[in-house]
């Protein structure tokens with residue numbers, strides 16, 4: 001399955017609230033496969049949400065195993081954050097806003113629930129980079145981008161250095 005093109009801000013699909021998944025069928029499995037491939041083909045991709053490839057459905061992938069070898073890939077269908085703790089200001093970026101990074105408040109402890117690609121329900125507490133990534137991807141499914149959390153565009157936005 002080929003990777004898809006990443007939608008770039010201000011593409012309107014990035015601002016839509018994604019539809020909840022109610023049918024767990026082969027088209028959902030195909031979407032998950034395309035998301036995983038697309039995330040891998042993008043430098044720094046540790047998470048991706050379906051709206052980023054133009055599909056407004058509540059599906060996201062989080063895989064921070066490159067930064068934390070104990071982490072496992074999470075396939076998040078209809079994810080929902082239940083509780084957030086340990087706020088911290090951090091620098092982050094997004095494949096849909098490739099030119100900038102920004103300092104913003106995230107949480108290093110996040111409890112969330114979701115369904116897997118077969119429809120089974122799960123609940124988990126994530127820590128550190130994985131918690132931050134889950135927040136970022138769940139935001140995407142609600143039409144929220146990291147720039148929405150930036151309090152001062154002048155001081156907190158930084159151009160991303162290109163290699």
Ligand SMILES: [Zn+2]
Nearest residue numbers: 094095096136
């Ligand atoms: Zn993003």
